[in-house]
Amino acid sequence: xxxxxxxxxxxxxxxxxxxxxxxxxxxxxxxxxxxxxxxxxxxxxxxxxxxxxxxxxxxxxxxxxxxxxxxxxxxxxxxxxxxxxxxxxxxxxxxxxxxxxxxxxxxxxxxxxxxxxxxxxxxxxxxxxxxxxxxxxxxxxxxxxxxxxxxxxxxxxxxxxxxxxxxxxxxxxxxxxxxxxxxxxxxxxxxxxxxxxxxxxxxxxxxxxxxxxxxxxxxxxxxxxxxxxxxxxxxxxxxxxxxxxxxxxxxxxxxxxxxxxxxxxxxxxxxxxxxxxxxxxxxxxxxxxxxxxxxxxxxxxxxxxxxxxxxxxxxxxxxxxxxxxxxxxxxxxxxxxxxxxxxxxxxxxxxxxxxxxxxxxxxxxxxxxxxxxxxxxxxxxxxxxxxxxxxxxxxxxxxxxxxxxxxxxxxxxxxxxxxxxxxxxxxxxxxxxxxxxxxxxxxxxxxxxxxxxxxxxxxxxxxxxxxxxxxxxxxxxxxxxxxxxxxx
Amino acid sequence: xxxxxxxxxxxxxxxxxxxxxxxxxxxxxxxxxxxxxxxxxxxxxxxxxxxxxxxxxxxxxxxxxxxxxxxxxxxxxxxxxxxxxxxxxxxxxxxxxxxxxxxxxxxxxxxxxxxxxxxxxxxxxxxxxxxxxxxxxxxxxxxxxxxxxxxxxxxxxxxxxxxxxxxxxxxxxxxxxxxxxxxxxxxxxxxxxxxxxxxxxxxxxxxxxxxxxxxxxxxxxxxxxxx
Numbered sequence: 001x002x003x004x005x006x007x008x009x010x011x012x013x014x015x016x017x018x019x020x021x022x023x024x025x026x027x028x029x030x031x032x033x034x035x036x037x038x039x040x041x042x043x044x045x046x047x048x049x050x051x052x053x054x055x056x057x058x059x060x061x062x063x064x065x066x067x068x069x070x071x072x073x074x075x076x077x078x079x080x081x082x083x084x085x086x087x088x089x090x091x092x093x094x095x096x097x098x099x100x101x102x103x104x105x106x107x108x109x110x111x112x113x114x115x116x117x118x119x120x121x122x123x124x125x126x127x128x129x130x131x132x133x134x135x136x137x138x139x140x141x142x143x144x145x146x147x148x149x150x151x152x153x154x155x156x157x158x159x160x161x162x163x164x165x166x167x168x169x170x171x172x173x174x175x176x177x178x179x180x181x182x183x184x185x186x187x188x189x190x191x192x193x194x195x196x197x198x199x200x201x202x203x204x205x206x207x208x209x210x211x212x213x214x215x216x217x218x219x220x221x222x223x224x225x226x227x228x229x230x231x232x233x234x235x236x237x238x239x240x241x242x243x244x245x246x247x248x249x250x251x252x253x254x255x256x257x258x259x260x261x262x263x264x265x266x267x268x269x270x271x272x273x274x275x276x277x278x279x280x281x282x283x284x285x286x287x288x289x290x291x292x293x294x295x296x297x298x299x300x301x302x303x304x305x306x307x308x309x310x311x312x313x314x315x316x317x318x319x320x321x322x323x324x325x326x327x328x329x330x331x332x333x334x335x336x337x338x339x340x341x342x343x344x345x346x347x348x349x350x351x352x353x354x355x356x357x358x359x360x361x362x363x364x365x366x367x368x369x370x371x372x373x374x375x376x377x378x379x380x381x382x383x384x385x386x387x388x389x390x391x392x393x394x395x396x397x398x399x400x401x402x403x404x405x406x407x408x409x410x411x412x413x414x415x416x417x418x419x420x421x422x423x424x425x426x427x428x429x430x431x432x433x434x435x436x437x438x439x440x441x442x443x444x445x446x447x448x449x450x451x452x453x454x455x456x457x458x459x460x461x462x463x464x465x466x467x468x469x470x471x472x473x474x475x476x477x478x479x480x481x482x483x484x485x486x487x488x
Numbered sequence: 489x490x491x492x493x494x495x496x497x498x499x500x501x502x503x504x505x506x507x508x509x510x511x512x513x514x515x516x517x518x519x520x521x522x523x524x525x526x527x528x529x530x531x532x533x534x535x536x537x538x539x540x541x542x543x544x545x546x547x548x549x550x551x552x553x554x555x556x557x558x559x560x561x562x563x564x565x566x567x568x569x570x571x572x573x574x575x576x577x578x579x580x581x582x583x584x585x586x587x588x589x590x591x592x593x594x595x596x597x598x599x600x601x602x603x604x605x606x607x608x609x610x611x612x613x614x615x616x617x618x619x620x621x622x623x624x625x626x627x628x629x630x631x632x633x634x635x636x637x638x639x640x641x642x643x644x645x646x647x648x649x650x651x652x653x654x655x656x657x658x659x660x661x662x663x664x665x666x667x668x669x670x671x672x673x674x675x676x677x678x679x680x681x682x683x684x685x686x687x688x689x690x691x692x693x694x695x696x697x698x699x700x701x702x703x704x705x706x707x708x709x710x711x712x713x714x715x
Contacts, residue, residue, distance in 0.1 A: 033692060054522075057517055061517050064515075066512075067511065070503050070506040070507045073503065083676075088491075089499035090495075090498055091501060098491065099491060099495070140689070142689035142690075145689070145690070158692070159689070160689055161692070163690070164691060165690050165693070185695055189687060193697065193698065196699065197699075201609055217670075217671050217674050225685065225686050225688075225698070226685055226686070226689075226700070227643060227701075228698070228699040230699075230700065234643065234677070235601065235640065235644075245502065245506075252671040252674075253662060253671070255665075256523075257662075259661070271545075272682065273681065273683055273684070274681060274682075274685075277677065279674040279675070279677070279678070280676045282676065283676055285635040286634065286635045286676065287599065287604075288600070288638040288639050288640045289676055289677060299498070303502055306505075306509055307505060307506075307509040
């Protein structure tokens with residue numbers, strides 16, 4: 001059992017990362033899981049050309065949806081309304097939580113069952129409901145394990161990859177009444193199944209996320225393997241779905257390509273057990289299904305990313321997690337280090353929009369810019385490019401090139417010493433005489449170079465100017481060469 | 489501040505921000521053209537592909553001619569020791585069920601779930617449903633729950649038995665969606681089911697029967713009599 005618990009705060013990113021890097025159990029766990037997922041994905045896309053064709057289509061579908069986003073949201077709302085689904089709009093987490101609480105109060109519901117939803121994590125639904133005496137029970141096996149242990153997900157698709165089966169055995173024995181200690185995974189899942197079936201039976205409200213909203217038909221599409229998503233959206237009297245405003249597609253026929261890109265990129269499966277297309281509450285004469293269906297559309301910074309053309313591609317994301325599985329930084333520091341709802345490369349580009357650059361300033365630097373995330377992204381998000389834009393935005397208080405408005409917390413990384421250093425560099429390097437003078441002095445004073453150079457020397461040898469500048473060496477060698485020729 | 493007022497205000501604020509960004513011209517993608525290149529259409533090829541895929545996802549597939557399926561069902565039920573089977577009334581398979589279930593209890597899903605919860609959660613061993621089609625590419629079933637055949641019939645009982653006619657096999661999800669014109673008239677809950685429910689949330693170890701059925705049995709009704 002690993003005792004490491006990184007802080008749930010992106011400000012603590014560097015400390016968190018150090019903590020995880022020093023924990024061999026966690027590191028082995030992440031490395032193994034990431035290699036496994038990367039291999040499974042590769043097996044699903046054996047033909048590079050075929051992958052490019054499918055990805056091109058997926059990217060086109062997402063870009064098309066974003067190009068018409070406000071119109072599609074309008075169309076979706078009308079279609080859902082016609083099918084009897086109530087649509088709520090939320091500017092931020094507080095708005096969204098108020099909507100949930102109001103519905104819970106109206107139905108006098110002390111408990112909700114919840115299918116996996118990253119957006120519900122984003123608004124911290126469980127904690128907010130708890131504060132008002134409404135229990136929100138996670139029903140995805142991984143999320144359930146984490147909730148019992150008061151832990152957080154470390155991966156958006158496999159939330160509990162940082163837990164071993166011994167961890168789960170201990171957690172279940174401790175928290176589930178009547179469950180004995182067993183490390184048999186089949187038995188553990190059976191224990192979870194029985195415990196959660198009871199919750200499904202009692203709950204008046206079921207909560208879910210949404211993978212795709214279809215504007216044309218007014219449908220909410222959910223992708224899953226376990227069946228808890230179907231249970232949460234079918235058995236309770238009320239279903240509340242929550243998702244971000246960007247998770248929309250124009251037509252129903254746009255779902256199949258995205259569905260196959262999603263499952264193959266996420267877990268390397270050609271298909272998941274269930275594709276659940278919900279288009280309204282129980283109709284007259286039907287014997288099950290919720291009597292009320294609500295959809296909460298959350299903005300929470302997304303419209304800000306949308307208005308900036310250079311950041312808009314961030315919203316193409318279908319939350320498959322492939323960028324995490326292939327990120328050399330993520331594989332070493334794990335998802336918890338980021339301290340945000342969405343970890344890894346996609347988290348590093350989306351979190352600054354949700355939380356502002358002030359607290360997330362370090363996240364865009366958590367990349368070697370190797371480009372793997374961009375290579376595997378099934379909807380063609382140029383993640384490395386966006387990371388560069390965010391690094392730039394962190395250093396300029398005013399909107400930089402081609403940017404309309406400043407991001408929240410723009411310029412957070414700006415430091416006077418860095419600005420001065422670059423000013424000095426420009427001064428010295430933009431004029432031949434100044435440059436020659438500078439290199440002459442620097443090479444003569446090289447003995448004075450400090451051995452400790454901050455972050456640089458933590459894992460590298462100190463930078464020291466050469467004894468003579470290249471220019472000087474060239475000049476002296478050229479003199480020699482000329483001399484030699486004359487001798488001949 | 490009332491909730492609906494807050495929602496209306498949020499709605500107009502969000503939409504006006506989105507509209508302020510200005511429209512971008514981008515043509516609609518040609519999804520049909522993409523799938524046109526990958527179509528498999530011969531029935532035999534579809535059937536073989538479907539069976540291989542469905543079995544790969546741990547579904548049991550039993551090929552049987554249209555007349556012989558009630559007998560095949562009876563032997564599946566006996567083999568799995570099913571004592572209580574649940575089904576929907578008035579479906580295409582309903583008439584044949586009493587004869588196939590002479591040795592066990594047959595429950596009809598003819599009351600709202602609120603009344604049937606004890607039966608559905610605790611006592612029924614298996615649920616049987618019709619299907620609207622099958623997808624050869626992935627071995628998936630298309631389920632179209634309605635008033636006769638509720639959503640939970642294929643979800644709550646530990647075993648799900650599905651009856652699929654060979655003529656209803658399609659090559660891809662896109663194919664079945666287009667040819668059956670789903671977008672024109674979706675039910676409250678359309679479903680694709682591929683194998684029994686599963687999870688790999690504990691140490692990536694695959695376990696079947698997470699929250700839904702532990703077993704999926706597909707009775708594939710052949711057009712020609714099987715040998």
